[in-house]
Amino acid sequence: MTLTKAIRFYETGTPDVLRYEDVEVGEPSVGEVRIRHVAVGLNYADTYFRNGTYKIPMPNGMGVEASGVVEQVGEGVTNVQVGDRVTYTGFINTLGAYSEETLVPANALIKLPEGISCETAAAMTMRGLTSAYLIRRIYDFKAGDSILLHAAAGGVGLIVAQWAKLLGLTVIGTTSSEEKAAIARAHGCDHVINYSHENVAERVRELTGGVGVSVVFDSVGKDTFMSSLDSLKRRGLLVCVGTASGAIPPFDPVLLAMKGSLFVTRPALADYIADPVEKQALANELFDHVSSGRIKIEINQRYKLEDAVQAHRDLEARKTIGSSIFVI
Incomplete structure (x- = not known):
């Protein structure tokens, strides 16, 4: 021993x-x-x-x-x-x-x-394998697609942002401070929303000409669930990858139809x-x-x-x- x-x-x-x-x-x-x-x-x-x-x-x-x-x-x-x-x-x-x-x-x-x-x-x-499956296995991204990336200055966020830019995606990140926003921009975010004082869904709509993004990567959970749904384009995908603010409360799937026939997935690295x-x-x-x-x-x-x-x-x-x- x-x-x-x-x-x-x-x-x-x-x-x-x-x-x-x-x-x-x-x-x-x-x-x-x-x-x-x-x-x-x-x-x-x-x-x-x-x-x-x-x-x-x-x-x-x-x-x-x-x-x-x-x-x-x-x-x-x-x-x-x-x-x-x-x-x-x-x-x-x-x-x-x-x-x-x-x-x-x-x-x-x-x-x-x-x-x-x-x-x-x-x-x-x-973080890297998580980023890899999120970018390469969850959605068939095409150059020009847009994503919303919560916690963009976090370990996964910085890798996902850089990888997304390699694929020609438009990356909208969210952070809690100007310091983190600067880091997110330096790693590929085209736009950064400070959720401490900006309405995320409204700002996403402004940045996408009212259309919304193709995919939201949400590692925050309870606090951002509704704004994430409201940031998606019709038939967009919400990828729930964490619950830093707490678990997402139960919801009626009809909500997804009402907001544009949306999709939601909760993947785990182990399965990829x-x-x-x-x-x-x-x-x-x-x-x-x-x-x-x-x-x-x-x-x-x-x-x-x-x-x-x-x-x-x-x-x-x-x-x-x-x-x-x-x-x-």
Whole structure:
């Protein structure tokens, strides 16, 4: 057994439930790999595990995304070997990423190409693969299509905006401050709406000549649901990708007909990377854009693992911009 430092929690609640403590890491069993982490991703989804939105057994580890070096492989593992630099993201099967070392199913791992550092990987694997499926799998975008992107200065938002511009889309972003608006513009947003003092749906209509956008990517949830629907063109698509402001309340589907025969989907990354071939294809496209510099990954917050409580506080207070990581 190897002792390592990790974040664990024994009950759901505020960031204060997170504990920095010693844990034992055993030998990898069949199909498992032991990873020495170099960097760990901080994602808003982590708060859903911590506060009980996502139900998991207690006690448990925290975090589902990290990158590092393969230290040991279990029986039957053929896709990676000791010394490989790898990254991973997942859901229940990868909980425990907030740690110096951990055991991970080998089939969750993605080998890193030379041009991608471990820090960059930890900042973009979950956000980047999420952006990849949103842009490349959810809707058949054509050059000239328009999108509304909530939280445009967030980790996913900055990647989606850049990728959208590569496809020739018009990107309307929303942010909560002028500082974040400037960052969103610098990463591809053609227009930015400050939702703190502007009516989002009205402004979208103005910017689109009254037509509305083809797709809305909404990671906010309850507070923006209605304005997102009101920003769509006839037969447009609302993609609900998060609930930062709370869960969307139940609604009568007739509402979608009344607002223009709209479509709503609530996708999950797990279903778009379940097929190893599709996951690798999305990863390859993402890595290619990042390695070439066409998509830039902004790491604007770096924390020590023992500062996980403060990291969660900053995340929920919307103090973060772009991607955040823990450096091991």
